[in-house]
Amino acid sequence: MAKPPLPHPILTTPRLRLRQFRAEDTAAMYECFSNPEAMRFWNQPVHTRLIDTERAVRSFIDCTPSYYRYWAVADAGSDRCIGMVSYHDGHIRSKRASIGYMIDPSRQNQGLATEAVGALIDYCFGALGLHRLQAFIDPDNQASRALAEKFGFRSEGLLLDHLRVGDEWRSEMVYALLETERPQQ
Numbered sequence: 001m002a003k004p005p006l007p008h009p010i011l012t013t014p015r016l017r018l019r020q021f022r023a024e025d026t027a028a029m030y031e032c033f034s035n036p037e038a039m040r041f042w043n044q045p046v047h048t049r050l051i052d053t054e055r056a057v058r059s060f061i062d063c064t065p066s067y068y069r070y071w072a073v074a075d076a077g078s079d080r081c082i083g084m085v086s087y088h089d090g091h092i093r094s095k096r097a098s099i100g101y102m103i104d105p106s107r108q109n110q111g112l113a114t115e116a117v118g119a120l121i122d123y124c125f126g127a128l129g130l131h132r133l134q135a136f137i138d139p140d141n142q143a144s145r146a147l148a149e150k151f152g153f154r155s156e157g158l159l160l161d162h163l164r165v166g167d168e169w170r171s172e173m174v175y176a177l178l179e180t181e182r183p184q185q
């Protein structure tokens with residue numbers, strides 16, 4: 001008989017609880033995905049209809065742990081969703097994956113992404129046993145570059161026209177962090 005899936009791991013930090021997405025998180029994520037500034041460097045166009053976010057959240061609830069997993073970033077006290085983190089493009093047998101993150105614009109610049117992404121990296125190198133993490137970042141995305149560099153990610157170069165969003169080609173920098181090179185926090 002097939003084994004039942006393992007429960008979605010819950011990751012905790014001083015101010016946050018990273019947990020599985022629920023359908024009720026749609027309105028909170030719509031605040032992020034309908035915001036042109038937050039979506040400026042995202043891999044999808046700005047959401048203009050709630051149904052776009054409903055579909056996205058549905059895909060975040062399902063996961064294939066060997067390939068991708070999404071966490072709702074929630075306030076530890078209220079459990080209100082204020083963003084997301086993920087690993088995706090996972091090649092778990094090759095021990096590598098890419099990471100993604102977004103924090104609600106009204107909650108940015110408070111160190112919350114630092115907490116959430118720190119917990120995600122701990123999980124990827126720890127429980128998941130990965131060796132290499134990647135982040136694909138627009139050269140103009142100063143906040144994301146600062147965040148990645150804070151954790152020791154280094155740029156390996158620019159991938160020209162790596163992403164197609166709507167009618168637009170976007171180039172991205174590939175950043176990487178090896179488990180063996182991870183700075184002591």
Ligand SMILES: CC(C)(COP(=O)(O)OP(=O)(O)OC[C@H]1O[C@@H](n2cnc3c(N)ncnc32)[C@H](O)[C@@H]1OP(=O)(O)O)[C@@H](O)C(=O)NCCC(=O)NCCS
Nearest residue numbers: 038101102103108109110111112113114142143144146147
């Ligand atoms: C990237 C993002 C998650 C950062 O979230 P945040 O909660 O504001 O980040 P933090 O407060 O933890 O700050 C992390 C670091 O980035 C720096 N930073 C934040 N915004 C910055 C900006 N606009 N320019 C330069 N540095 C910035 C902070 O100073 C901090 O570094 P420090 O601790 O050395 O001072 C957030 O800006 C976001 O959601 N952006 C939109 C989605 C996105 O582009 N995601 C990444 C796709 S690759």
